[in-house]
Amino acid sequence: MRSLFLLLPALLLMSACQGAAVQPDYDTSRNFADYRTWQFAEPAVSSLPENDPRLSGELISDRVKDSVANQMELRGLRPPVANQEADLKVKTYLMIENRQDNVSTSFGGYWGTGWGGFWGGPSIQTQRVDYKELILQIDMLDASDGKLVWRGSEGETLSDRPQSPVKRDEQINRLVGKILGSFPPN
Structure with missing residues (x-):
């Protein structure tokens, strides 16, 4: 039970970090209105670490490619x-990174009411929480010169529990939607 109270603030803290807007990087000298067509470079989806069964394979690759294709279509690129x-x-790149966070919980303090209360003194306990983050990065290169013109990435905490295919689809679609929500930049 005590570990549940320690884990709850950690989960709340990690979920709060996920709400930040994606900050892409792009070449400001490019006119993104000139880009009308797109296709995947080879390989379309790379994973790091390589051969990680959670990231490599046709199922996850197809999910990423389908989601990117749908988002590009929504932005008028064909x-x-x-x-x-x-x-x-x-x-596109799928990566798993090990992360750490420090979570502090406080307990103790004043008990009782009025003048008859008791002061027990607060106590603060800090614990390190290790977790894995799934990061999706999307790079766009100008096909004429091969130079990177736009990059966006977003991450989510990777669940320790097995996910259903529907949940995996939702996660990939959510990440791709967040990343490409800021494309094109101008």
Whole structure:
């Protein structure tokens, strides 16, 4: 029971960190209105660490590619017609990073009412919480010169519990939506 009280603030703190807006990086000298077509660069989805069964494989790769394709379509970018080169090449990366956070809980203090109360003195306990974060990064390269023109990334705490395919779809769609919500930049 005590560990539950220690874990609850940690979860609240981590969920609060997820609300921050994605801050992409991009080449300010590029006119993003000139980009009308896109396609995936090879490989379309890379994972770090490589061969991690949670990240590699056709199922997760297809989820990422489908979600990116849907978001690009929403932004008016289309795949090129046959025998035509795309304006943008898109690369995606799935990464798992180990994270740590310090969580402090306080307990103790005043008990009772009025003048008959008791002061027990507060106590603060700090505990380190280790967790894993799933990070999705999307890079866009100008197809004519191969240079990176836009990059966005977003992460979420990776659940220790097995996820259903529906939950995995939701997580990927949520991450891609957050990342590409700030594309194009101008």
